[in-house]
Amino acid sequence: MSVQANKTLARRYLADFWNRGDEAAINEILAAGAVGHVAGKAFTAGPATLLARRVGLLSIYINPTFTLEDEIAAGDKVVIRWTFRGAHTGAGAGVPPTGKEVVATGINIFRIADGKIAELWVESDDLGELRQLGVIPAAS
Amino acid sequence: MSHPTGAPSTDSKAAEQLITNLIAAWNTHDLDRATAFFAADYEGSDVAQAERQHGRTGIRQSLARYFQAIPDVRFALADLVVAGERAVAVWTATGTHLGALMNIPPSGRTVTVRGVSTFTLRDGEIAEAEHIWDVAGMLRHIGLLPEL
Numbered sequence: 001m002s003v004q005a006n007k008t009l010a011r012r013y014l015a016d017f018w019n020r021g022d023e024a025a026i027n028e029i030l031a032a033g034a035v036g037h038v039a040g041k042a043f044t045a046g047p048a049t050l051l052a053r054r055v056g057l058l059s060i061y062i063n064p065t066f067t068l069e070d071e072i073a074a075g076d077k078v079v080i081r082w083t084f085r086g087a088h089t090g091a092g093a094g095v096p097p098t099g100k101e102v103v104a105t106g107i108n109i110f111r112i113a114d115g116k117i118a119e120l121w122v123e124s125d126d127l128g129e130l131r132q133l134g135v136i137p138a139a140s
Numbered sequence: 141m142s143h144p145t146g147a148p149s150t151d152s153k154a155a156e157q158l159i160t161n162l163i164a165a166w167n168t169h170d171l172d173r174a175t176a177f178f179a180a181d182y183e184g185s186d187v188a189q190a191e192r193q194h195g196r197t198g199i200r201q202s203l204a205r206y207f208q209a210i211p212d213v214r215f216a217l218a219d220l221v222v223a224g225e226r227a228v229a230v231w232t233a234t235g236t237h238l239g240a241l242m243n244i245p246p247s248g249r250t251v252t253v254r255g256v257s258t259f260t261l262r263d264g265e266i267a268e269a270e271h272i273w274d275v276a277g278m279l280r281h282i283g284l285l286p287e288l
Contacts (some may be wrong), residue, residue: 002206107258124272
């Protein structure tokens with residue numbers, strides 16, 4: 001696949017799936033047996049897993065939105081940097097909702113194979129998010 | 141603006157070499173060597189720092205903080221994605237927490253963290269960079285956050 005086509009997969013991952021919850025889209029762009037790497041752990045990250053994760057996100061935030069800030073692509077890899085914004089109105093994180101907007105940044109790296117996302121790595125500001133949610137104390 | 145020595149503008153192979161050399165320079169813990177890769181008008185961000193870094197002074201201060209906190213830090217490149225003047229380095233850093241870091245007193249623990257750095261190169265120098273690394277993971281190694 002062309003670098004341009006690979007970039008489109010990454011853009012759709014954010015815009016169609018994470019922002020709009022488009023189930024048909026995630027099945028199109030993500031391989032069923034895709035592998036994900038988050039916080040040093042590898043796991044099966046196919047459409048079913050990600051759909052469940054999105055449900056989890058919606059249990060914490062109203063209108064969670066990922067904004068594409070940057071993209072770099074070469075060969076079979078696409079890298080995107082994003083900013084996440086969501087209003088903390090749900091109890092899904094195990095703490096009382098603050099009602100405030102949470103903002104966090106992160107980077108995803110995708111490996112594309114056979115026209116789909118086959119593997120993905122996520123590095124994001126987990127600490128910043130946990131602090132804003134009140135799961136851990138704010139910086140001293 | 142062309143490079144003062146007349147060197148050609150960055151292409152992918154040169155960019156790859158530059159980033160590889162940068163990681164090697166980080167591993168020498170020599171601030172002069174590490175800072176030399178950055179443009180005089182460098183602009184950068186680091187997920188663990190509230191303020192952005194400006195110029196060579198800014199990146200020097202940022203690196204100095206990490207080198208004093210983890211004096212034996214060793215960076216390894218896990219992946220490198222380069223497209224012309226844009227580059228992404230995926231790295232791991234391992235070392236011993238022997239100096240204060242982010243207001244955390246030295247724990248003496250070995251920490252390993254993953255990070256991703258995105259770069260914009262210009263005339264053979266780093267003009268911009270954004271560093272996102274696993275701060276929560278480091279705190280877990282130190283024992284300040286529960287394991288996942």
